[in-house]
Amino acid sequence: MGVRQHSLDHAAMAQVRHLAGPLVVPADLDPVVERLGSVRFACLGEASHGTHEFYRWRGELSRRLIEEQGFTWIGVEGDWPDCWRINTWLRGPAEDARTAREVLAGFARWPTWMWANSEVADFLDWLRGHNLARPAERRVGFYGLDVYSLWDSLREIITWLSEHAPDSVGDAHRAWQCFVPYGEDPHRYARATRLVPLSCENDVVALLAEVRARYRSTGEGDEGAFAAAQNAEVAANAELYYRTMVRGDRTSWNVRDHHMVDTVERIAKHLGPGAKGLIWEHNTHVGDARATDMALAGMVNVGQLLRERRLSADVALVGFACHRGTVLAASGWGEPECVLEVPGARPGSHEDVLHHALGRSAVLVFPEDRTGPWLSARRGHRAIGVVYEPAQEGRNYVPTVIGRRYDALVWLERTRALLPLHHESRPVEPELETEPSGF
Structure with missing residues (x-):
């Protein structure tokens, strides 16, 4: 069995190398920009809510999709009232002299670091400048999809x-x-x-x-x-x-993700038939739940529901993953944030295969044929939530068929923690823990 597994891993690594292109500069995103250009909804994930490189490369990809492929709005895993204030500022008059950091200072719901961080602020400052150079009716919007507020x-x-x-x-x-x-x-x-x-x-x-x-x-x-x-x-x-x-039970997860997809569809209807949306959420929402053990628990998610409700040609799902580094997270639900070590990937996981096959950051766009020893294999795929315990790393791997879960993957070999704009305090209105098994 060990020899057979070893040969399967070599075959999986060969498929990874065949699919991978380098990721060093924004131009390296060309293959995924081209893949997403024709869709109406591009879902861009993250394997944690606290990793600089996930936010940075998602921002770079979003810039290019806005500038080159005509995407017109962004929906995020955030609250509607907070994000509406950002939307109003982004699309508002030039006389509003506030910076993104000043606008994001109003985020008070735990975990604030998800959106009140330097990486998001830099992207929003760019988007504000992009919008001001365009007519009001063609400015890119920013909306919260979540249900907590x-x-x-x-x-x-x-x-x-x-x-x-x-x-x-x-x-x-x-x-x-x-x-x-x-x-x-x-x-x-x-x-x-x-x-x-x-x-x-x-x-x-x-x-x-x-x-x-x-x-x-x-x-x-x-x-x-x-x-x-x-x-x-x-x-x-x-x-x-x-x-x-x-x-x-887990029914509340489905309530939340149905709400987020319904919100996506309301925004799309409000903005008109030419609108094209970027959806920023965790991989656990973005990646099709039917390709994971979530389906066995009767759970659905945003990526699955969009694929089911829309023509497959209208939707693309992009996952993000890393091998090791640091992450901004909390040691307990509602606790202040801290920088935590992310150890190297578990043996046999998707991240382990990617690390040994590549050893460098990469972009992988999946072909129409999703068969093969890596794309069709069920392996663990790491998901870090807002609470993270490195000592119990095994709990953070979701059994996943990667080729069914995503249409493309952004792979980062080494990552580092986000830089929050302000430090966390205990919430006035704490949230109930909602993450699925293995998240």
């Missing part, structure tokens, strides 16, 4: 209704008052719904229906109404998410 979204809805539909503010206040006893703590609300058969579901669903109606009546091109309508979607789905999360 229940209270922030309710506040935004109340503000918008007060200005544009004061006769409907009552629905928003009823929803707000329903949540008041829980002190903006999702844990308390979720636990309470387990103890008694009462929830705020009816109030947020009624609010959603009212804001949707107001959005339709204003004309669906209205930016402020669109933001309010999305905040109402967030409020309704966040209530469902937290109520489901406390049961301890």
Whole structure:
């Protein structure tokens, strides 16, 4: 068996070498830029939320796709209200003299380092300059796809209704008052719904229906109404998410990823048929769940759902991976960030094969035929979350058929930690842990 495994690894390494091109300068991204140019949705992953090279190369790839292939918006694994403020700044008037670092200083939800970091700030400063050189209607947008911002979204809805539909503010206040006893703590609300058969579901669903109606009546091109309508979607789905999360099963993961894909489709509809979106999320959301053990647990994700809902020619999935280095993460849920060592990949994993086959960073674009000893083999594929314990590294490998999970892979031999813009403090509104097995 050992000899057979050794020969299979040599065959896998040969396939890796055949597919790989160098990754040293932005021009080396040419093959993946060409591959993604014709799609409407390009999902760009990351193997951790705290690695400089993942953010840097994803930013370089996004710049080229915006400049050369006409991509018009970015959706990220972030909250709608926070990202809408970035979107407003990015697409706003030149008189707004703030820098990206000043705008990102407003990110307060743990883990803030996911977006409030130097790498994102540098990209956003470039994008702001790119936008200012273009007409307002052709400026690239930036949107949050996630579901966590229940209270922030309710506040935004109340503000918008007060200005544009004061006769409907009552629905928003009823929803707000329903949540008041829980002190903006999702844990308390979720636990309470387990103890008694009462929830705020009816109030947020009624609010959603009212804001949707107001959005339709204003004309669906209205930016402020669109933001309010999305905040109402967030409020309704966040209530469902937290109520489901406390049961301890994995259904809440599906609630979250369905919400993110629905948000992608609402943004695409709002921006029109010519819009082309870049989706920045963790590999565990981007890479097709059907190619991993997530499927065995009944879990879906963004990459899978987009492939299922859209023509395959409209969607491309790009994974990111590394062999070793450092990462910015927390040692426990809700704890401050720290720089942690990422050890060399486990023997037999996809990362181990890539390391021994290449020994350098590379770009791999997968052919239409995804057979072969590496593309079709099921191996462990490392995924580091916002919480990371290097001593328990084995838990971070997701069984993956790489050729089914992605359409291309960006491989980094050695990486280093992100540089946060500010240090983490304990959150006022902690989030329930949501990551799937092996993440």
